[in-house]
Amino acid sequence: MEVKRIPLVEILLTIKNPRQDAANDPELAGLAASMGHEDEPTLAQPPIVEALENGQYRTVSGERRIRAAAMAGWQTVECLVRPPLAPLVAHRLRVVENLHRKELHPLDQAVALKLAWHSTNAVAMGLSDQVAGILDKEQVPAQTLTELETLLSQHGFVPNHPLVSWDETLDGLGVELDQERRKKLLQVLGVAPEVQAQLRQMDITEAGLRALAKLDPQDQTRLVEEMTEDPALARKVRRISHAVRAHDYGLDEALAEARGVMPEMTEDGAQETDEASPPSPVPSPINEPLADLVVQLMEAAHTLKTALESLREMAGEIPLSALPDPWGPYTLDALTSLRVALETFQMQE
Known part of the structure; x- marks a missing residue:
């Protein structure tokens, strides 16, 4: 490889970059400010580009640095230049x-x-x-x-x-x-591809993304639309998802509960549509970390119940302790650990 100063207009960015949020990275301005002057750059690691047959260059790594250089008004940037790369090597x-x-x-x-x-x-x-x-x-x-x-x-x-x-x-x-x-x-x-670009712009955690992925694609799309209108919902995705999956709520009900209101229900369980009857308020947890922990516990209980039911169905009449090695001992160890944890918790009550 050689180090070469290359005009930015000759460098092609690629959508093959694993980082799909580079163009909208809010930290680009800070990176641009930290890079020094074009004639005296303070880049610890130059971008890597591959030379193309048409005389241009394509980014292999360092797209954020190239974008930051353009934001800082640079015309050129020093790069490590590699000859054309095989697709597997470049990837x-x-x-x-x-x-x-x-x-x-x-x-x-x-x-x-x-x-x-x-x-x-x-x-x-x-x-x-x-x-x-x-x-x-x-x-x-x-x-x-x-x-x-x-x-x-x-x-x-x-x-x-x-x-x-x-x-x-x-x-x-x-x-x-x-x-x-x-x-x-x-x-x-499991997150629907059509909403992933929107989610990259939202303040949603990985746990929230996992919870969203458990909903059907139609509910995912609707919930992302609601989060776009009300960004605070991004912090309540796990709660909403759990309500839909574990309590058979419709998405509208789960959204209403997360917002602290629930629609009035008729005797047959349908939502009351009379506009003269406003929704009844439902207390909403003020302590968000506490709410997150409780939702985690609820999700764990649901997962455990499903796993035990499936295990019992698969084992049939065979006692769990008699399952083939190593699964029998593993199962007993897991259940013992769970029992000890619950007993310890109950002793602290």
Whole structure:
């Protein structure tokens, strides 16, 4: 690689960047102010670009720095220039660069990690050329992921028995992520694609995204529309989602409850439509951290109940202690830990 000062107009940004919020990053102005003067830059790490055959350059990593340079009024920026890269190499560099720098949005992180896992397994299955063709397309990562999933499905890929494990993939990227954390992160991919761009502009947590992903796509779209009108709802997504899933609320009822009001109900359970009867107020928790913890507990109880029912159905008449190793001992350990936790809590009452 060589270091070269390149006019910004000759650098092509790519929508293949795992970070999909770079153009609207509110911290760009601060980055621009910290970069020094164009003639005396204070960039610790220059952007990396690849030289194209037409004389232009395409970003491999450092899109935020390039955008910040343009915001600061620079005409040129020093870059590390690499020769044209194979699609798999360029993709890997983009993923590693973004995973190890400024925190990625959970949606972008989940897509980037699953892309890495799928592409690594596809290569191990002898599909290198097809993978390269998909990665070489100028399209957003979510679309690339969809095409890779289709390719793997067509060639008999079994996610529970991959040729390359998640641990091997993460080790290759230098990313530390235990199994529980990874599974939680990947749940955000259940968010409907058509609302993801809007969500990137909202103050919604990863836990909120996971809760949103558990709703059907129509309710997701409606709830995002409501959050656009009332941003405070972004902090109550988990509460709304739980009300819909665990208490059989309609979305309108769950939204009303989250806002602190509930519609009057007729004797048959329908919502009262008489405008002369205003909604009855329902106390809304003032302590938001407390509300979050209670919702977590409610979600955990619902998950545990579902898991136990499924386990009992699968085991049939076999006692849980008699399940084949290691699942029998694992089950008893989990139930013992739960029992101890509940007894400890009750003793403190």
